[in-house]
Amino acid sequence: MALGPPSPRVLRDPSLLDADAVGRELDVDPSTGLSEEEAARRLATDGANELRGKKPVPTWRKILTQFQDPLIYLLLAAVAISLIAWIIDGAPGTPIDALVIAAIIVLNAVLGYTQESKAENAVTALGTMTAAVSTVLRDGKLRTVPSAELVRGDVLVLDEGAAVGADARLLSANALRVQEASLTGESEAVTKDPTTLGHQVPLGDRLNMAYKGTAVAQGNGRAIVTGVGMDTEVGSIAEMLDATVEEPTPLQNEVAAISKMLGAAVVVIALVVMLTIILVDGVTEPSDLVIVLLLGVSLAVAAVPEGLPTILSVVLAIGVQRMAKRNAVVKKLSAVEALGSASVICTDKTGTLTRNEMTIQRIVTASGTAEVSGIGYRPEGDVRSDASQLVDAHLHEARLLLGAGSLANDAQLTERAGAWEIVGDPTEAAFLVAARKLAGTTERMSRFERRAEVPFTSERKMMSTLHRESNHGTHVLLSKGAPDVLLSSCTRQQVGRETVPLTDQSRAELLAEIEGLSADAFRTLGVAYRSVTDQSADDDIEIDQSWEEDLVYVGVVGIIDPARSEVAPAISEAHRAGIRVIMITGDHPSTASRIAQNLGIIEAGGRAVTGVELDALDDAELLVLTREVSVYARVAPHHKLRLVDSLQSDGQIVSMTGDGVNDAPALKSADIGVAMGITGTEVTKEAARMILADDNFATIVAAVRQGRVIFQNIKKFLRYLLSSNVGEVLTVFLGVVFAGVIGLNEASDGSAVVLPLLATQILWINLITDSTPALAMGIDPEIDDVMARAPRKMTDRAIDARMWKGIASIGLVMALSTLFAIDLFLPGGLVEGNDTLDVARTAGFTTLVLAQLFNSLNARSETTSAFHGLFANKWLWGAIGLGVALQVAVVEVPLLQVAFGTAPLDLTHWAACVALGSIVLWYDELRKLTLRRTDRRRNAPLRHAAAHNPHHSR
Structure with a gap:
């Protein structure tokens, strides 16, 4: 029991x-541990055994962050101008324009805050589900406590399957092996020894320490716990993560660029139109100037897709929900699109590509080779040789092995609620599973009682146990x-039921068989035995490695961590999408290469580069290597970070998966870090932008598809919003410039300003066409095959030159159709x-609304016909139907006629409006047909080259 406070930390x-x-320095008796009172005091003094998280962001600041966007700034300016004009x-009355724009701004902030809060809550819930516990000795009794409540001086009790809750100095170790891959990247478990070290050694060689x-x-x-929280190696x-800069995603960069461009364009458009009206119409009266100012504000609102921030937040939020259904927890909305832009996926092997x-x-025994069917820990399958069940000698050898x-x-292998679980070394558990698949094996095992053991050590590379056979009392x-x-x-x-001497030739043959298994990427373990006649009656038998001689060799097993069945198709889909898959693992190079070949990551004969080889390369040489090599084995944490940096310097958008603490810096540096939800550590989940709840590579590829669909949907509503808004701007601008040509001047009642559309009508068009149709396109199903194209490059724009041409031409068609409708009836x-x-103005107003609703069908694809998947x-x-109903109401309802300056239309008027509004649909169908033919001619040489080089791969 502790008699006083410990020193602040073990210096x-x-x-x-x-x-x-160590016990004296931490003031604890290892035989009894701390008292509950002392543990509580130390916990209150030193704080919880948790890593220091980021300081919680106040709610008010989270909400304020939602307004920090150039488009929002522009809309706020529009509110101010609208209020000044009012x-x-x-x-007079209510400033409708200002109120509507303000409502859109608030709605966007609420949506963004709500969805990011949901994502944060999902991550928190995931962390709660995986909260660790530790067994400690307090007041001389064993207790289970949350690992977060461990304090320096606690005596940890370590058993198979337990997580080490804090850094600790070993007091005792009985065949203790600790899996330290999360810290060192080494896949093999480390055998621990409490012996005091004589000098400082690297982390992986501190055999008398266990780490959080x-x-x-x-x-x-x-x-004895020597370090907790931030004083641990974890x-x-x-701390390293704070030095790693987190770059904005491609989508964030793109939206920022579009926002700046639109901000400048709006100012120019509004000024040009207002100046044109003043010069053409000779405006001098204050009342006319107010009308022009109001029109300028309306055009500013029309030119800016003010629904973009809201729709963007909603679309990304829906993407988050869809990801969650596919076992992916997205921490930031923008991460969805970033993953869809990935050109390289760097993935670890164990648990992600394989089942772990x-x-x-x-x-392999003297009678030949047998195959064991079934994978994983569920003991279902059998043991066969050449598709036949084992018999006679072969069966006896297999059962013995x-x-x-x-x-x-x-x-240990146990079944709980229909699921099979293991405790201990997975390689050893593989024997328990295989034994259950061979009838009669487990029954024979039940006759043996374990009496003593010579534990495994990394130096000896073997272990032995002594057993007493209950039927005859003999020992083996x-x-x-x-x-x-x-x-x-x-x-x-x-050999069968007999034993034969081992000759030099038979040894060579056995070693060749072992080499063959290793070449096939199997991890090999041999089994041997000998009967023991000496000391068989002793109750307290002590054995050591001197007993391990004159053994009878039984055979060898080939063990492998099988690939997930869904991974190979997922990798093939990634390659089809132009995404390169890179395996980065701590395993042996031959194992890594074979698994990579089986999964289709590399072709037969492809090589794996080791961490030692990477150390010998400078940055320029590494850049050349990373363009060609897709498998890296025996790598350390710093190698992963260096590989990510090299790929990014080559212009790649890199997704990096990881589960260990050592992966965290690379995950944060990558464009999109993906942490494992099951095996991932606390630090890894904090560094990542996305967490896979099922640790499955196929989920990553599904997320890539979803990310691409989301980005395509973003392009859809950008295409729709911008072309529609260009149509509104051109309608007013051309209507003012050519007012005399279409008869507007002749229809003037003497006022200096005669406009093709009123400011309130422009606002109404934005309300019914810029919201629900655009939002519906944001959740549009996949129209084009998004995985049949190469990933976006960092330099690619969301709106390229071809798309801008389409936006401008469609906007012009809308404007001309609208102005012709006005001319037709004036x-x-x-x-x-x-x-x-x-x-006439109402007819033009209605034509423009209907043209934009028709345009929503066009905008679903750049090249695919609107009639493909028309009703998907x-x-x-529903949005189109709502828009039509609202437009009929604003035209035909007397109260709304007064508010929006409309007049009732007869069936002739409505028929003309529908016909003129549909022109934009037929024009775009012709444009798409031309584009498809152009694309086919352009891609013909590429298809011809691919047909004559079918084995080409990245």
């Missing part, structure tokens, strides 16, 4: 202190380990009519 490296010295006009964020793979032990890596379930798939491997074993020593090491201790070989002009100005988007048809 010396605890690995260089003996355990008793005041100059004598403040690692896991016990085998054995048990006890340790905490030191977390070590499985025995092949066994799998049974002995399962007995010389510290793992079972050994399991690296086959080549095991063979050196064997003098005989099991006296004079190009076509003689006999209606009043109010009727029910929301769009």
Whole structure:
């Protein structure tokens, strides 16, 4: 029990202190641990055993952030100008323009805040579900406490499968092996030894220490906590993240550029139109100047797609929800599109490309090779040779091999609620699963009682256990380990039910079989045994490695972490989309290469580059290498960060997956970091922009598709909004310039300013055409095959030159159709009519509304006909129907006629408006037909080259 407060922290490296010295420095008795009162006091003094997160952002600041956008600034300016114009006009009634724009701004802020809060809550919930617990010794009794409540001086009890909750100095270790891949990147578990070190060594060689964020793979032990929270090795890596700059996503850059461009364009357009009206119409009266100012504000609103921020937030939010249904938690809305722009996906192997379930798939004994069917930890499958069940000698050898491997074993296999789970080393658990697949094996195993063991060590590369057979009381020593090491201790070989001497030739043949398994990417383990006659009656048998001699070699198993069945098709889909997949793993190069070939990442003969080779390259050489090589093995944390930086310097948009703490800097540096939700560490999830709840590569590719669909939908409503707004601006501008040509001047009642559309009508058009149709296009289903095209480059614009031409031409067609409708019904002009100005203006007003609704069908694709999948988007048809109904109301309802300056139309008028409004649809169909033919001619040489080089790959 502690008698006083500990020192603020262990100032010396605890690995260089003996355990008793550490206990004295932290003022704790290792035999009883801290008292509950002392632990509570230290927790209150030092704080929780958690990594320092970012300071919580106040709600008011989160809300204020939603207004920090150039388009929002522009709309706020429009509100101010509208209010000034309203005041100059004598403040009549309600400033509708200002109120509507302000409402749009507020709605956008609410949507953005709500959706980002939902994403944050989802991440928080994920962290709560995976909160770790630790077993400690307090007041001489074992207790389970949240790892966040560990304090310096706590005595940790470490068992197989337990997560290490804090940095700790080992007191004892019994065959203790700890998986430290999350810190060091080394896939093999490290055998721990509490012996005091004589000098400082690298992190991975501090065998008497256990670290926060690692896991016990085998054995048990006890340790004194020496570091918590940010004073841990994990905490030191977390500090590195603050030095890594997080770059804005491609979508954020694009929207910012469009916003700046539109801001400048609006000012120019409004000034030019107002100046044109003043010069052409000779405006001098204050009342006429107010009308011109109001029109300028209306044109500013018309020129800017003020619904863009709102629609963008909604579309991205819907993308977040769709991602969540596919096991992906997106922390930031903009990350959805960024993933869709990825040109390279850097992925780890274990658990992402593979199931992270070590499985025995092949066994080799004296009678030959047998295949084990079934994958994972569910013991379903069988053992066969040449598609036949094993018989006689082969069956006996296989049972002996799998049974002995399962007995010389510290793992556990259990079934809970229909799911099979393991505790301990996954490689050892593979024996337990395979033994259940071979009938009669587990029954024979039940007759053996474990009496003693020689634990595994990394130096010996083998372990042995002594068992007593209950039927006869005899003892047997079972050994399991690296086959080549095991063979050196064997003098005989099991052949059927007999044993035969091992000759030099048979040893060479066995080693060749082992080499063959390794070449096929199998991890190999050999099994041997010998009968023990000495000391068989002793109750307290102590054995050591001297017992591991004169063994009988039984055979070898080939173990592999099988690939997920859905990964190979996902990789093929990624390649079809022009996305390069790069595997970065800590495994052996031959294993990495074989898995990569099986999954289609590289072709046969492709090589894996190791971390040692990367260290020998300068940045220029690395850039050349990363363009060609797609598999990297035996890599360290700094290699991952360097690979990401090299790819980005080559203009690639990089997605990086990871689960360990060592992955966090690379994840944050990547354009889109993707953390594993199941195996991922706290630091990794904090650094990433997206978290995969199922740790599955296929989910990443599905997210890429979703990201591309979202970006295409963003282009759809940009195409729609901008072309429609250009149509409004050109209608007013050309209507003023050519007022005499279309008969507007003749219809003037003497006022200096005669406009083709009123300011309130322009605002109304924006309300019914810039909102619901654009939003419906934001959730449009996939029309074009988004995975059949190359990824966007960093330099690509959301609106390219071809799209701008389409926007301008469609806007011009809308304007000409609208002005022709006015001319058609006005006296004079190009076509003689006999209606009043109010009727003609209402007809033009209605034609423009209908033209924009027709344009919503055009905008769903740049080149695909509007009639392809015409009724696929029910929301769009609902928006069109709503727009038509509202336009009929504003034309035919007397109260709305007064508010918007409209007049009732008869069926002839309505028929003409529909016909003229539909011109934009037929024009765009012809334009798309021309574009498709042009694209086919342009792509013909590429298709011809591909046909004559079918084996070409990236």
